Amino acid sequence: MPKNNPAKPWRVIPGFGLTLGLTLGWLSVLVLIPLTSLFVMASGLSFEQWLAIFADTRVQAAFRLSFGGALVAALINAAAGLLVAWVLVRHDFPGRRLVDAMVDLPFALPTAVAGIALAALYAPQGWIGRLIEPFGIKVAFTPLGAIVAMVFVGLPFVVRTVQPVLADIDSEVEEAAASLGAGRWQTFHRVILPTLAPALLTGFALAFARAVGEYGSVIFIAGNFPGLSEIVPLLIVVRLEQYDYVGATAIAAIMLVASFVLLLAINGLQRWNRDRLSRGAA
Amino acid sequence: MRRDESPLIRWLLIALALGFLGLFLVLPLAAVLAQALGKGTDAYFAALTQPDAWASIRLTLLVAAIAVPVNIGFGLAASWAIAKFDFRGKSLLISLIDLPFSVSPVISGLVFVLLFGLQGWFGETLRDHNIRVLFAVPGIVLATMFVTFPFVARELIPLMEEQGREEEEAAIVLGAGGFKTFLTVTLPNVKWGLLHGVLLCNARAMGEFGAVSVVSGHIRGLTNTMPLHVEILYNEYDFVGAFAVASLLALLALLTLVAKSALEWRLRDEIAALRQS
Numbered sequence: 431m432p433k434n435n436p437a438k439p440w441r442v443i444p445g446f447g448l449t450l451g452l453t454l455g456w457l458s459v460l461v462l463i464p465l466t467s468l469f470v471m472a473s474g475l476s477f478e479q480w481l482a483i484f485a486d487t488r489v490q491a492a493f494r495l496s497f498g499g500a501l502v503a504a505l506i507n508a509a510a511g512l513l514v515a516w517v518l519v520r521h522d523f524p525g526r527r528l529v530d531a532m533v534d535l536p537f538a539l540p541t542a543v544a545g546i547a548l549a550a551l552y553a554p555q556g557w558i559g560r561l562i563e564p565f566g567i568k569v570a571f572t573p574l575g576a577i578v579a580m581v582f583v584g585l586p587f588v589v590r591t592v593q594p595v596l597a598d599i600d601s602e603v604e605e606a607a608a609s610l611g612a613g614r615w616q617t618f619h620r621v622i623l624p625t626l627a628p629a630l631l632t633g634f635a636l637a638f639a640r641a642v643g644e645y646g647s648v649i650f651i652a653g654n655f656p657g658l659s660e661i662v663p664l665l666i667v668v669r670l671e672q673y674d675y676v677g678a679t680a681i682a683a684i685m686l687v688a689s690f691v692l693l694l695a696i697n698g699l700q701r702w703n704r705d706r707l708s709r710g711a712a
Numbered sequence: 713m714r715r716d717e718s719p720l721i722r723w724l725l726i727a728l729a730l731g732f733l734g735l736f737l738v739l740p741l742a743a744v745l746a747q748a749l750g751k752g753t754d755a756y757f758a759a760l761t762q763p764d765a766w767a768s769i770r771l772t773l774l775v776a777a778i779a780v781p782v783n784i785g786f787g788l789a790a791s792w793a794i795a796k797f798d799f800r801g802k803s804l805l806i807s808l809i810d811l812p813f814s815v816s817p818v819i820s821g822l823v824f825v826l827l828f829g830l831q832g833w834f835g836e837t838l839r840d841h842n843i844r845v846l847f848a849v850p851g852i853v854l855a856t857m858f859v860t861f862p863f864v865a866r867e868l869i870p871l872m873e874e875q876g877r878e879e880e881e882a883a884i885v886l887g888a889g890g891f892k893t894f895l896t897v898t899l900p901n902v903k904w905g906l907l908h909g910v911l912l913c914n915a916r917a918m919g920e921f922g923a924v925s926v927v928s929g930h931i932r933g934l935t936n937t938m939p940l941h942v943e944i945l946y947n948e949y950d951f952v953g954a955f956a957v958a959s960l961l962a963l964l965a966l967l968t969l970v971a972k973s974a975l976e977w978r979l980r981d982e983i984a985a986l987r988q989s
Contacts, residue, residue: 441797442881444890449793456786460858461811464823467833471826510732517729521722529730531973535737537912538965540919542939543958546946547740550747557743582736614717643816646921646939650946663818667926670822675831682819693814697807
């Protein structure tokens, strides 16, 4: 039997070349080459073309709504997600497991179904729309509607990132804080919240990233008025339908760069989160 | 020492959390059902038996029947290469596999328009050979495979890494071939994780809207999947029809959640057992 040589490791398990080849090949054909083609096309744009796109107030408004709306939605999700995770981990009540399973509904429900359901709920004659109309609040066919849809699609992220960390917090730490005279609220924001911070921030970033790119659930409820309640993904579709490939590609390229920056930030956050967890375990 | 809130605060927190989830999860589901059955069960079933509705159901099943198995094959190959061997650039490869999750669905469709559209890189070649990719089934399948790309792989990679390599190495040293080792040792070890990934992949494949909407061309009875058919009916103010088809997709989502939760409880027990041994 050949010796294990550190310079050229001897592998017992076969199939390395085949499986890595298949992986890299399929990854390139389906994902990398198509994404590269978008950047190659965008790089063909002249400086004046880019300038015209950035100067377009309709484009600016769409970016404001997609990113601003996603920020508001992610903040709502951070607060509500922390509350839901807290209740699911710390408290027992009838139907807790059912509620826990339901949290993932936005991952499983097709976005178009969520979109028309939310539009039906918040429309002026809808179950919720009817209740809030006397107060002068309009959700459907306004930017507020886009935010409601973004809250829906981002809902599971914060719950699912905070839940395991919260379950792992050692009760001794809290008891120590309490025995040193800290009140319940003090223990929470001095001891528990700092421990949860990396997970909470990760969940927030994931919910934000999802909401920025969201399309299906938003377009039914937002009303899609150009310059007012139109999101960036819809603007890309509109440009495509007008056969304005240059415009669609340019907007998509900006969007993709933003997504990649977010992805890097999320990866960094997740590493921080893992380090925190493993240090806690040691 | 007590680490719980007082009963009043506890019940207030539970009520707030359940209120939020009720508003955002239960009410939309109830709205789908109420709208679908709003004109009675006869109208509901009549809407579901429309030829165009049937065509959209068939197309959705066809697309999932292609995209999901391809995804399984890729996921198994990728996780075998990543979990059973050491090589440079592994973490970069894992990040690249996750890439489609951070791309907006609309852009996932757009890239295929740029490649296969008439003004795209391969547009003229395809036209000369009379091959339709865009506004036809192949484009829908491609866009679906793009958005579901990471599902099975990201499920299997950590699971296979956790299980190590000793069992496979033992089987091969004892004389089993590579493929036989995979079938009799690896596959049984990861079967529940694989099923979990397949469930999520299938739900996304059948429910994808944005990416498919960009490449489909919305030809009734031909290139409309169920979510696209829902959109068309909704925009035509045929609410019973739209919500009837939507109710099938909602049912699929609920079934996926039930199966997924059952699997997760099972997986948790298995991983706990694995860590103990």
